[in-house]
Amino acid sequence: xxxxxxxxxxxxxxxxxxxMLLFILAGVIAGIILGALPGFGSAQSLAVxxxxxxxxxxxxxxxxxLAVYSxxxxxxxxxxxxxxxxxxxxxxxxxxxxxxxxxxxxxxxALRISxxxxxxxxxxxxxxxxxxxxxxxxxxLKFGPGEMFALGVFGLxxxxxxxxxxxxKGFVATGIGLILATVGSSGFGGVRFAFEQPYLVDGFxxxxxxxxxxxxxxxxxxxxxxxxxxEHSELHPEAQGEDASRNRLTxxxxxxxxxxxxxxxxxxxxVGIIPGAGGAVAAVVGYSEEKRWSKRGNEFxxxxxxxxxxxxxxxxxxxxxxxxxxxxxxxxxxxAAAILMGVLISKGVAPGPIxxxxxxxxxxxIFLGLIAANLIMLVVGLAGSRTVAVVGRIPRRIIGPFxxxxxxxxxxxxxxxxxHVVLVTAFAAFAYLLAKIDIxxxxxxxxxxxGPIIEQNLSRALVIHGSDAMTVMTRPITLxxxxxxLLTIIYGIVRRKHQVESEPTESGG
Amino acid sequence: xxxxxxxxxxxxRWVEFCAYLVIGAVLAFLFxxxxxxxPPFLPGYPGDSFFPQxxxxxxxxxxxxxLISTACQLIRPPAGEAARVKLNVVEFLIAGLACLAYALxxxxxxxxxxxxxxxxxxxxxxxxxxxxxxxxxxxxxxxxTMLILYxxxxxxxxxxxxxxxxxxxxxx
Numbered sequence: 001x002x003x004x005x006x007x008x009x010x011x012x013x014x015x016x017x018x019x020m021l022l023f024i025l026a027g028v029i030a031g032i033i034l035g036a037l038p039g040f041g042s043a044q045s046l047a048v049x050x051x052x053x054x055x056x057x058x059x060x061x062x063x064x065x066l067a068v069y070s071x072x073x074x075x076x077x078x079x080x081x082x083x084x085x086x087x088x089x090x091x092x093x094x095x096x097x098x099x100x101x102x103x104x105x106x107x108x109x110a111l112r113i114s115x116x117x118x119x120x121x122x123x124x125x126x127x128x129x130x131x132x133x134x135x136x137x138x139x140x141l142k143f144g145p146g147e148m149f150a151l152g153v154f155g156l157x158x159x160x161x162x163x164x165x166x167x168x169k170g171f172v173a174t175g176i177g178l179i180l181a182t183v184g185s186s187g188f189g190g191v192r193f194a195f196e197q198p199y200l201v202d203g204f205x206x207x208x209x210x211x212x213x214x215x216x217x218x219x220x221x222x223x224x225x226x227x228x229x230x231e232h233s234e235l236h237p238e239a240q241g242e243d244a245s246r247n248r249l250t251x252x253x254x255x256x257x258x259x260x261x262x263x264x265x266x267x268x269x270x271v272g273i274i275p276g277a278g279g280a281v282a283a284v285v286g287y288s289e290e291k292r293w294s295k296r297g298n299e300f301x302x303x304x305x306x307x308x309x310x311x312x313x314x315x316x317x318x319x320x321x322x323x324x325x326x327x328x329x330x331x332x333x334x335x336a337a338a339i340l341m342g343v344l345i346s347k348g349v350a351p352g353p354i355x356x357x358x359x360x361x362x363x364x365x366i367f368l369g370l371i372a373a374n375l376i377m378l379v380v381g382l383a384g385s386r387t388v389a390v391v392g393r394i395p396r397r398i399i400g401p402f403x404x405x406x407x408x409x410x411x412x413x414x415x416x417x418x419x420h421v422v423l424v425t426a427f428a429a430f431a432y433l434l435a436k437i438d439i440x441x442x443x444x445x446x447x448x449x450x451g452p453i454i455e456q457n458l459s460r461a462l463v464i465h466g467s468d469a470m471t472v473m474t475r476p477i478t479l480x481x482x483x484x485x486l487l488t489i490i491y492g493i494v495r496r497k498h499q500v501e502s503e504p505t506e507s508g509g
Numbered sequence: 510x511x512x513x514x515x516x517x518x519x520x521x522r523w524v525e526f527c528a529y530l531v532i533g534a535v536l537a538f539l540f541x542x543x544x545x546x547x548p549p550f551l552p553g554y555p556g557d558s559f560f561p562q563x564x565x566x567x568x569x570x571x572x573x574x575x576l577i578s579t580a581c582q583l584i585r586p587p588a589g590e591a592a593r594v595k596l597n598v599v600e601f602l603i604a605g606l607a608c609l610a611y612a613l614x615x616x617x618x619x620x621x622x623x624x625x626x627x628x629x630x631x632x633x634x635x636x637x638x639x640x641x642x643x644x645x646x647x648x649x650x651x652x653x654t655m656l657i658l659y660x661x662x663x664x665x666x667x668x669x670x671x672x673x674x675x676x677x678x679x680x681x
Contacts, residue, residue, distance in 0.1 A: 033661070034666075048666050048667075168571050168574050168575045168578060169575070171567075171568075171571040172529075172532065172568060172571045172572060172575060174568075175564060175565075175567050175568025175571060175572075176532075176568065178564040178567070178568070179536075179539065179561070179564050179565065179568065182560060182561045182564065186557040188551060188554055188557065189550075190546065190547060190557035192543075192546065192557055192558075192561060193539065193542060193561075219604070220601065220604050220605075223600055223603070223604040223631065224596075224597045224600035224601045224604055225597065227597060227600045227635070397635045398632070398635055398636070400631070400635075401627070401628050401631035401632050401635070402628065402654065404604065404607070404608065404627070404631065405624060405627055405628050405654065405658075408608060408611055408612070408627075409624070409658055409662065412615075412670070413662055413666075413668045413670075416668065416669050416670070418612050418615070418616065421608070421611070421612040422609065422612050424608075425605060425608035425609055425612070428608075429601070429605050432601070433596075434528070436524070436594050436595075436596060437521065437524055437525045437528055437594060439528075451564075454560075455560040458560075459554055459555065459560075462553045462554065462555060463551055463552070463553040463554050464553070465553065466552065466553045467552075467553040467555075
């Protein structure tokens with residue numbers, strides 16, 4: 001730690017240099033814009049901007065990409081909140097309460113909560129990463145296939161929180177998501193359910209699933225259900241505009257959200273450390289835990305501040321968490337981390353435990369640069385939130401065509417493969433029709449994310465332990481997480497039973 | 510405002526029952542496919558068919574529960590407005606066909622024409638066919654949106670879209 005303090009002055013000077021701040025600002029703006037485009041998650045955003053780093057120095061390149069990574073997670077929240085279209089898979093749960101807040105005329109408030117939560121998650125997890133990088137990385141190393149399988153099961157157990165009132169429909173949706181995840185390569189040399197179609201051999205891309213099942217039905221809903229909708233603000237132009245007082249965050253609001261931020265930061269940081277988990281898992285776990293702890297858990301989905309803050313904090317906290325195995329062990333835990341590692345290696349920097357001893361100035365620069373990126377994102381985001389929130393006031397019948405075009409273009413931009421556009425159309429129509437009978441799409445998407453984690457890790461664990469399932473299941477961390485999963489399911493069932501008995505009937509899904 | 514034509518109202522119980530039947534049929538088909546999957550070749554590996562069969566069985570269980578539940582509801586009288594499903598079939602089909610047309614025509618006519626056509630074609634009825642201002646608005650909105658997407662995705666990010674008109678004007 002003394003070595004870090006010795007280099008503190010140099011690191012601060014380096015990060016605050018005008019050229020460095022400019023790179024970070026450019027990264028933040030690029031990240032917000034790219035993250036807001038459906039089909040451009042953080043990994044795609046980094047991949048697209050990666051060539052720009054060839055002309056940058058090592059620190060500039062890394063901080064530019066980290067700024068992009070952090071900002072893309074927030075950028076994906078903007079369409080999720082304003083038009084119920086997640087920009088990245090991590091915003092699959094943001095739409096639940098974020099969009100409800102927009103419908104209530106609280107779009108600016110929602111964007112601000114998302115932004116502030118993301119910045120807090122990003123900064124706090126950066127501090128955690130700095131002080132415990134190597135130790136946390138060793139914890140992440142203990143997660144083998146058995147433990148990852150258990151984590152996937154835990155993820156499935158909390159999907160029940162997104163079922164609405166009808167458990168049967170929720171489980172059917174979960175099953176559909178798991179089946180969709182089995183299409184394509186099995187991971188062990190086999191190909192399933194491809195029916196000799198080349199575009200199915202690799203399975204459905206997550207982007208196609210997220211856009212097709214979450215954003216696509218919303219486009220169909222805007223076009224079909226709101227074809228003739230005249231908004232209240234069109235009939236009463238004098239009432240147009242949001243109520244500024246309701247959109248302002250007060251000190252009481254900050255105090256109210258503080259426990260949420262603490263919990264979700266820890267969740268996001270821990271999930272980020274685990275290779276392969278990612279922002280979507282962090283957001284789901286963060287949302288679910290917040291729902292469990294909140295006194296208003298049964299109101300989640302109606303536009304609550306904490307229901308939005310939790311996933312937004314968690315998915316931004318993942319950024320620093322992802323750096324832990326990447327820098328401390330040289331193991332990239334996600335596509336985005338792999339690109340960051342690629343930049344380091346191309347610049348001659350070798351990630352690993354020694355790095356924390358030999359490259360103290362560099363580590364300190366990354367730490368301070370991440371904090372600077374989050375602060376710059378706060379300024380840029382706050383400056384733009386009221387302007388961007390105007391999108392939420394566009395009449396739904398008018399915005400529908402724009403949303404549809406954006407989805408189709410974003411899907412095509414992902415891999416320039418027209419088959420994906422056709423798939424998104426098919427999934428969107430399918431999910432729209434299922435939503436008519438209250439079969440929810442969110443469990444489908446979440447199950448699609450968890451399915452491969454469960455199957456491939458279980459298969460690997462069984463191969464390693466010679467089909468001995470008991471040995472796999474009784475490893476300490478695996479057993480603990482499976483036990484937590486069981487408790488979560490029982491708790492969910494008991495809690496829902498109480499809710500159903502005490503609440504009036506409402507439509508589910 | 511005039512009510513939309515093409516609206517269909519259906520009994521929710523029957524729609525749910527049919528939906529569960531269709532899902533069940535698809536599950537049965539997929540299960541039959543898994544029976545022809547190759548056996549495991551790796552010691553310890555349960556095989557390509559293991560997990561799909563597990564998941565299909567899990568889903569089928571809930572589909573059967575759903576079928577029984579909706580069958581029981583069919584015996585009882587319908588419960589008012591909540592027992593109805595409304596669907597604007599015409600607009601739903603237009604949205605779907607517009608997407609497919611965009612996917613099929615973009616490689617032929619180019620990104621520019623396809624995007625302006627899609628956006629303008631969907632905006633115009635929503636802004637009002639009869640007003641000349643609506644025609645101008647629809648055209649301006651669609652062209653401006655197309656230019657923004659062209660500039661950001663194709664020029665700045667270098668995404669490879671099939672283009673036809675603009676490169677000639679931009680000297681590319």
